[in-house]
Amino acid sequence: MPLPDPSASRAVLIGVDTYDDLADLPAVANNVERLAALLTADDVWGLPPQHLTVLTNPTSKDDVLDAVHTAATEAEDALLFYFAGHGLLTVDADLRLALPHTDTERLYRGVAYDDIRELVAHTGRPRARVVILDCCYSGSALTGYMGAAHGIAHRTMAEGTYVMTASAETKPAMAPPGEKYTAFTGELLRVIEEGVPGGPDPLPMDVLFTEVRDRLAARPGIPVPQQRARNAGHAIALVRNRSRTRPAEEAAPAPPPEEITPVRPPVLSRLAGLLHPLLVIAAAVSLPFAVTSSALQGGSDDRCGSWTTPEYGVSGACVGVSDGSHSFMSELDNVSRAIAGANADIPDGAPFVTVALLAPMTSYDDVDIKRIVHQVQGAYAAQRRINQADATPYVRLVLAEPGGWSVEQEVTDQLAEMSVSKEHNLRAVVGFDGYALTNREAVRALTDRGIPAIAGRFTPNEPDDHGLGDRPIAWIMPSPDDQASALAASKAKSAVAERRSILVWDVDDMGYAQDLRDAFREHLGETVRDTARYGYIEDDEEMEAQFTGIADQMCKLPADVDNVLFAGDPTELRDFVRALGNRQCQHREFTVVTGSGAAALHRDSDLDWGALRGGVTVEYTSGAHPDGSKGRVMEDLRNDVEELESITGTVDLTDGETIAAYDATLTAAYTIRRVAGAGGRVPSLAAVAAGLLNVRFEAATGRICLDERGRASGKAVHVLRLDPARRAPRLISTEYPGPGGCG
Structure with missing residues (x-):
């Protein structure tokens, strides 16, 4: 993820170093002062001071919660919450952040972390959310301890939020007597100040965490911190890597790195009737990568292809857009060849549109791999049946893996370019998961540019809660x-x-x-x-x-x-x-x-x-099962399966992925052809978006009728x-x- 825009970001730092009945923690005041100075430094993040709220020894819970609410409401890019002080656990093991008047008998005087989590997760729409906690409670007579943090990190998780805590379950966080900083924040500050030699710039949170953890692990008796993140949270970056940004005369001499030129190929070139591979880069860290064109290879277990190698990999995911001539993983080789062939079979000069299947295309998990294969098979089966009909425009299918925050903009920019290019005529993206955070970000970016989207198997109860309301999106499957x-x-x-x-x-x-x-x-x-x-x-x-x-x-x-x-x-x-x-x-x-x-x-x-x-x-x-739908379209799909298996490998309809992707692609094609009219011309993006308001047709999952919100009403639930x-x-x-x- 690129460094968040400081002008669109906010941070709240809370430090409590003085207590009425608990042990004072004088190092906490130094923690907050130094962290504030680093976050506002131009060579670290450059956060404007007016966007940084520092509360030292706040006595009111409302003051803390109001500060977080204001910051979350104002933040458009990144939101950071940091707390240092005592932490207390209720009998239900809920975390309380202790304020000066809080004690073990008056837990209600502390801030319930559930309230912080709720604000961070559901207030405003910051793109990245980071929580750092240096706390726990000292229940022992030993000086220097801040108490036992019972599994704090997993309690503090919020969707799309990265959380780093000072200690693991049942382990105390250390505030060594006489030291300037607490043990955890002290090492965190040193890593930010010194940077990570050889690491990326900016520093993703999990790279920062790994360096802090390794330094603490080398200190006897100091607990090891922990981190939690879901989706692309590990890739969030809030600070520059000073080891790479400091002037050359200050840095340790090092041999110059081998120069690697970032590759940004043209969007899609129709050469010899085939679209050639597009941007393919490794996810999670915004760095240059070595990328070359490659013929489709079969049988390799290299998920990203042997020709795609990150300089500093975190997630190792492969992202980009392909017309089928590049296979994202070996399990997709057969169906990728089939898609490339179907694209090549479109008659020269015939009207055509491009539809992109927007979904993860790589995984190391066997269940996820099967799910991915089934989705791609479903989209291809729909393309095949659509193009067999005596009608235009034809449908060209591409596969789009948006990746994480570090690279999604590259992919969405490329798809947006395809939507305005007469060579490509991208008119819809299909198949995305309404709950997947990185997919949501990509769909927001695309629909902001007027590109219609048709969701896959998951439909949120309220798309607006996920920033997907009032957009040209069709939701064709039943919600929870x-x-x-x-x-x-x-x-x-x-x-x-x-x-x-x-x-x-x-x-x-x-x-x-x-x-x-x-x-x-x-x-x-x-x-x-x-x-x-x-x-x-x-x-x-x-x-x-x-x-x-x-x-x-x-x-x-x-x-x-x-x-x-x-x-x-x-x-x-x-x-x-x-x-x-x-x-x-x-x-x-x-x-x-x-x-x-x-x-x-x-x-x-x-x-x-x-x-x-x-x-x-x-x-x-x-919402999708082969035994649940008895209509003609499902029967067509069933009849296609035997022939498809000889082309793409085994086709399994029972998990619903193939059927959902099939129907999403059919919905896009049906809408495009209906607004294209009898002449089969290529319709505008606006015409396709408007056409989604009046979709009525038979699909494999039954009749799809979209209401004014783009929701399929009365869909069957099996x-x-x-x-x-x-x-x-x-x-x-x-x-x-x-x-x-x-x-």
């Missing part, structure tokens, strides 16, 4: 609210309505899990008799311990509470099912009900099918159950959250 509404109304699912439930949700996920939790509360709230929360933890054993504790809690519930409403991601659901399979009360049976995020769970090789044969049932909803005998989902029923078939 639609799914929970269909569950509640389903006669076939009367067991859900009659059972008593425990609601289990991820407190750290401010996207899909939060929407699903809210939908469960709205439509099935009367069934809920208990709740259980969990948070994301990197350590697998600690994560497992959370779910084991919830399973033990469930065993103590009344016998009529045998239903679990689970709001979390599929990996966490898998781990929860394993813990439930090992529950103490093996005589009791439980049914876990969740949303469409579980659609690929049956493909997870680590799923405990034994638990599903031992009294645990998993049911989920989906209720499925994982069948351990078949190791596959089985359709239970198909319901509608509103009038069936769009009314």
Whole structure:
């Protein structure tokens, strides 16, 4: 991620060094003073002093919360919150940031971190959010300790926020007596002041963290800090790398680095009937990379291709735009060749438009790889059927991986150039996940330029909450609210309505899990008799311990509470099912009900099918399943599968990804051809955007009718159950959250 614009950023620094009843922490005052000086230094960040709020020993919770609210409201690029002082934990292990009058008997005088997290996550629309906590509470008689921080980082996570804390679970943070700074902030300040030799400029947070952690690990008795981030949070950068920016006479002599010229190829060149590979760079750090053109290679396990190598890799992701002549990973080789061939088959001189599938195209996770392959297969299947029809304009398909914050602008700029170029006629992007943070940023940038978008399998309850409202976007799949509404109304699912439930949700996920939790509360709230929360933890054993504790809690519930409403991601659901399979009360049976995020769970090789044969049932909803739609378009897709498999490899419709991408691409093509008229001309972007307001057509998932907000009304919701005998989902029923078939 590039260095955020200081004029559009805000920072709040809170330092408490004097306490009425807790030990004073004189080093904290130095922490705040020096950090403020560095953040405002021109060669570090250059934050204007008026954009920096420093509160020393604030006595009012409202003063702290008002400062964060104001900063979050004003910040358009980056928001930083820093706290140094004592931290206290409630009996529920909730974090309190201690103010001067706070003590162990009066926790209510401290600032509840949940309030800070809520403000950081949901106030304003800063592009990057960073939280740094140097705190915990000294419950021992030893001087120099600030107390035990019980797993603070996973409690402090907010979606799209990077969090760095001074210590790990049960470890105290150190304020060594007599030292100028606390141990953690002291090393953080030294790394900012000195920079990281050989590191990128600016410094991503995880590079900064690694350097701080390594320095602290070398000091005996000093606890090791921890970090948490989701999506592209690790790539957020707030400071320059001084080791690379200081004048040459001040820097240590070093041999000159090999010069690498950044490559920015022309957007798409029609040479010999084929579009050639576009920008391909490594994600997460904004640095020059060596990129050369390469013929499509098959069978390689190199996700980014052997010809793409970052100088200083963090995530190692491959990003860019390809017409199929470059394969983002070996699993996409066959379908990429097919797309390249379909693009080449468009007759010379015939009217055509370009549609981009905007989605992650690389992964090391087997389940994600299958999901990606299925999406691309679905888009290709739609392109193939569209272009077989005797109509124009033809559809040229490209694959667009937006990457993280460090490179997404490069990709969105390139797609925007394609939209105004008569050589390319980009008229829509399709298939994106409405909850994925980096996808959202890319879609915002593209729709700001008038490029229509058609979402894939995930639709937020309220797109406006994610900055995607009032834009030319079509949402063709049911939202979590639609799914929970269909569950509640389903006669076939009367067991859900009659059972008593425990609601289990991820407190750290401010996207899909939060929407699903809210939908469960709205439509099935009367069934809920208990709740259980969990948070994301990197350590697998600690994560497992959370779910084991919830399973033990469930065993103590009344016998009529045998239903679990689970709001979390599929990996966490898998781990929860394993813990439930090992529950103490093996005589009791439980049914876990969740949303469409579980659609690929049956493909997870680590799923405990034994638990599903031992009294645990998993049911989920989906807007796309081959057994749920009986229309002509689904039948066409089914008939195409056998032929597609000989071209692209095995095609699996059961996780819904192929079907959703197929329908998103069909929606784009249907709209484009309808507004193009009988002459088959290439319509304008504005005409396509306006056309989305009146979409009515038959798709594989049923009839798609978009309302004035671009939402598909009355879309079918399929209720499925994982069948351990078949190791596959089985359709239970198909319901509608509103009038069936769009009314």
